[in-house]
Amino acid sequence: MRQFVATNRHIAFLRERRINTHHEQECRLSEGHIIFLRETARIEPYATFIVGSGFCSMGSFSYSWSEMFPDVVVGRYCCIAHDVKFMGGWxxxxxxxxxxxxxxxxxxxxxxxxxxxxxxxxxxxxxETPDFPVIEHDVWIGQGALIGRGITIGTGAVIAAGSVVTKSVEPYSVVAGNPARHVRYRFDEALCRELLESRWWRFALPQFADLDFSDPRAFLHQLRDREEDMAEFSPLPTLGSELIAL
Structure with missing residues (x-):
């Protein structure tokens, strides 16, 4: 892990790359702010780190209201609430x-x-120290959750507020409690499978903004009719090494 002192060059570079540090305003960083990250971090545009000094690998349209460990990996369209913690020493x-x-x-x-x-x-x-968790796509982690190491939180999963997650979570599973246990799936088995097979997160939100995403089945039907004419959203990620080198 590396740390460096932010300058106006870093701040302008983040803005240019569409990596945000505030939910509504352009930037909360100022010169002298300490930033922690890995040289190998890969951050896609439209990722947002709302609090803290830790920057991790994060996909487009994801945001975190909690301090992020640089070793955590976050996919696209994830929502991480306030006061989420990641287990540290082992x-x-x-x-x-x-x-x-x-x-x-x-x-x-x-x-x-x-x-x-x-x-x-x-x-x-x-x-024996396990890796930090991998958070896939479209994951919602509720306020005050504690996330263990060496686990994967599957695409579409929901972690209830205050949960202590010590084991991997299946895609589209809703878990709650201490230790966190499966409560239910967000959708029926067939729809969960179709959503995973569609890999809808390949696309940027503006590409399907006119589809009916309030109804997942209708959305999938509409996406199938259109996806042959849609280019996958594959932006050039910003590497941690690029930020450090500035």
């Missing part, structure tokens, strides 16, 4: 101890003990 469950003292050499207490005893403690366990 501890080795299969080792003798779960204590960070056994493997984190950056901890001051570890370094003090090594200096006093004159004996370094080698790291003898494998890295």
């Amino acid at each position: 501890h080795p469950m299969r080792s003798l101890s779960t204590s960070s003292m056994f493997y984190d050499r950056q901890i001051l207490a570890y370094r003090d003990a090594q200096e006093d005893f004159g004996v370094p403690v080698p790291v003898r366990h494998s890295d």
Whole structure:
């Protein structure tokens, strides 16, 4: 992960690339703002980071009202509400101890003990830390949810407010609770399958703005009639390395 101090060049570049940092106004950043992101981040136009300093890979027409970890991956058309958290540090469950003292050499207490005893403690366990979550397309994460690591939240899923999500969530599943459990699917099985097969998020919202998306079945029917004449929306993403290099 890299961090850098935003300048007017960064702010203008984000605006030029249609990467937004405010829901309604053009920009909330100012010179001196610290930004965290990965060089490998891929951010599509019309992605919006409404709060915080973390920028992650995010698809078009998605937005977050919560601070984002740079390692999270977000697809298109996602809505992330206020106060959503992502589980951070991980501890080795299969080792003798779960204590960070056994493997984190950056901890001051570890370094003090090594200096006093004159004996370094080698790291003898494998890295068990799971990756940060992958959030697919058209996902709604409600306020105050806690999202675990090493999981995928499937396309069309809904995470109820306050849920603690520790396992992957199926496409179009609505989950709630602590731990989060499947409550129902947003639509019947056939419609969920058709929506996934259509991959409607390939297109930009203005391309189908005149279709009846209030009725998913009607929308799919209309999309099939039109999609042969529609070009998939494949914008050039902005890379984290481009921002860092400015």
